[in-house]
Amino acid sequence: MRLFPVLMKSLLLVCTMAFAMMAVAQVDVFDFETAEQEERFRQLANEFRCPMCQNANLTHSTGGVAADLRREIYNQIIDGRTDEEIEQFMLDRYGDFILYRPRLTVQTILLWFGPALFFIIGIWVVFGIIKRSAANSRGNEEDQGAETAAAGSEDLTADEQARLDRLLADKLANNPSTDDDSSDDSRR
Amino acid sequence: MKNLKLYIPVFAFLLLAVFMWRGLYMDSRTLPSTLIDRELPEFELRTLGEGDQLVSNTDLPDEPFILNIWGSYCLPCLQENPIFMSAREQGLVPIVGVNYKDRDNLARDWLDINGNPFTMNIVDDSGRYGIDLGVYGAPETFIVDADGVIRYKHIGTINYQAWEDEIMPVVRELQSAHAASASASSGQSS
Structure with missing residues (x-):
């Protein structure tokens, strides 16, 4: 061509x-x-x-x-x-x-510090996400509240451990489709 | 607290929408004038008439008037001309011209051909007085009150609508204020 x-x-x-x-x-x-x-x-x-x-x-x-x-x-x-x-x-x-470089006045305060503000908000959000995912992967933090604490295995009381063992044994014994039944059993 | 967090994107969207909505209707081509409510800058310049005598602020009309920045090269000025001509014929308001960055002979020819609506024409061939007025291109139009204070500025062409809706209301207001103060002062002196 x-x-x-x-x-x-x-x-x-x-x-x-x-x-x-x-x-x-x-x-x-x-x-x-x-x-x-x-x-x-x-x-x-x-x-x-x-x-x-x-x-x-x-x-x-x-x-x-x-x-x-x-x-x-x-x-x-x-x-x-x-x-x-x-x-x-x-x-x-x-x-x-x-002026290409605007003066610092009340009207231009967002212009000057807006980017820094958004940066701080961004850092805050990112830290929040990191903190939450770290807490989830480690399973239990002192301050995590009941729901996450229960999810961990180390904090189970003897009663809970026994119940968990029983549930697992039931699940292994029965076929897997009877999930609901086994949980009903445990509740009784 | 947790529910409130869910709405953060909605609030962010609304905030952004407000800013952008306003942005749609902002015209960045016309700069707000810093000269409103300030005295007309001083000048000492030639006029377009014959002779080299200089005129200054004291030669301006003693009543509210329009100051129009124009040039023979400026096409929108040609569009404004009939409006100014009819204003002059009706004696509505004096119009002072500032012949901005033009050549005298071209400007005179332009006025001969198209008609001269100006009571007086100040020559600013260097554009230096234009800088004092914050002018950045013809046509620009100021409305000045009887005390020589700038009250209004219009950037760009004045069409019939702008003349009726923007310019004349301001002119009439200034004229009635001027008439009131004039009659008050004459009443005091008699």
Whole structure:
């Protein structure tokens, strides 16, 4: 078949084109005075979300407003504003939405601690299951209550042991289908 | 106690269902504005009219008005235009335009062709004033009261339904409040 190589080639082409798109995503070039400023710019542009093309940060967004906001961040860094001041500037205008890392407020408390909460619940459930199955396999724990204690053989009183022996003997003597009869016998 | 445990999956399902039901009707495309009930950000910008004189907040109408972010490149703005035109013809409410990230000659041509519903057009070609307004794309529309405080924001196209059901009720409310305060102050002074 000649089709397969053609398919592979077109797939390769599509892949390379995808990378080409990424390369032109941010075409604006800024001149920074120090490497530290450039690093701060990169970090801030990565952490702010583009309000227009949602689910992209300012670095990767091609939206017009993203370019404006990148330039704004650049200007403010050059003006000597701190990261906190720039963040507040964005918050005042675009609200919590602009932050990829949400602030800790009453509204976002579930967002921050929800995963930990679910993790703890999960651990609790798993431990419960392990504990119960361990108790069942060992047969008797001090605190297991009457039903499980009776299931174990070591705790039987002499009377119970005698009754058990009698039942087993009955069962072996009779044919196995007369289960009900034998238990009736034992009760009498 | 044991019975209650049996119902845990049911409760979990109900909780999840409530969250997802709400999620169905949430529109993440429109961000809630942080500027509601705050003063219109200060500006000092050119107008689309001839001449280079700058206008600022003091040049805005002394009554409730609509501030519309638009551009000649913006197709939904074309849809809004007839609504704004009829509002202007009926004298319902002044509409101030902010020509956002546009070119002056293109904007003027657009107004010549489609009609100019704006009492004044502020030029924000750099988009810097748009950032102060929390704008992320035309069209966006603010309703500003007589004191220059933003009272309402609509993101996206205003169609006839949005105009009648969302915009005009707010405008009328602000206008009647403005009329009441104006008559009260004139009563005091006389």
